[in-house]
């Protein structure tokens with residue numbers, strides 16, 4: 001299935017005298033995992049916010065499937081299939097894991113109100129199938145009925161990701177999904193990202209775990225001081241002299 005490509009063209013975002021994103025071009029292709037790496041303060045989260053619509057660019061444009069969405073509100077973007085997860089999970093803590101997923105699923109597909117009114121108390125059967133499969137693939141079935149607020153960080157991140165997947169996105173934007181995950185959870189996450197991309201979804205992965213990014217992506221952008229300094233396959237970006245200089249200062253790239 002062919003899904004929408006997400007592109008940013010000539011994106012600029014300034015905060016006072018600081019240019020956090022400085023004339024960036026980026027493409028998140030369908031069916032591929034695209035990585036975005038860079039040191040603290042490089043502008044990754046700001047660029048991410050320009051793509052999700054949480055921030056508006058001072059100049060430049062964002063396109064989804066060729067359509068100019070630069071001025072579109074994040075919620076509207078989500079209904080068009082552009083879905084994000086947050087650095088700090090934004091779940092309903094007093095609800096169960098399953099109910100959080102239901103909100104995600106039905107938010108995009110509209111029978112949520114019917115669900116609240118009791119017409120379809122557990123969502124449509126298609127929605128239930130998607131939720132069940134997503135929980136299984138993330139090994140979360142055992143906590144489906146647990147109150148979300150009682151879960152540890154790693155589980156919360158996976159639930160946040162599960163909720164995003166339940167909206168059946170065309171493009172999935174993930175900011176630091178691996179932070180707070182242990183080794184096993186990180187492995188589960190990377191397997192899942194490959195599978196989801198295999199279904200045609202375009203994924204943008206922003207993470208400090210450079211080894212995770214290099215191992216799971218098809219294409220990587222490296223950002224420093226608001227600019228893209230290298231782009232290409234993980235192997236090419238890993239060998240890039242500017243990238244090496246930045247990361248050698250923080251520890252070697254294996």
Ligand SMILES: Nc1ncnc2c1ncn2[C@@H]1O[C@H](COP(=O)(O)OP(=O)(O)OP(=O)(O)O)[C@@H](O)[C@H]1O
Nearest residue numbers: 015018019020038039040041042043044045046047
């Ligand atoms: N709302 C804001 N107001 C002022 N400056 C900001 C704002 N948000 C970000 N910045 C600045 O913009 C620059 C880029 O920040 P950003 O959070 O995008 O970087 P990052 O690459 O995501 O960093 P990290 O790896 O620490 O998450 C930094 O210098 C930051 O201090």
Ligand SMILES: [Mg+2]
Nearest residue numbers: 044045046087
């Ligand atoms: Mg950030």
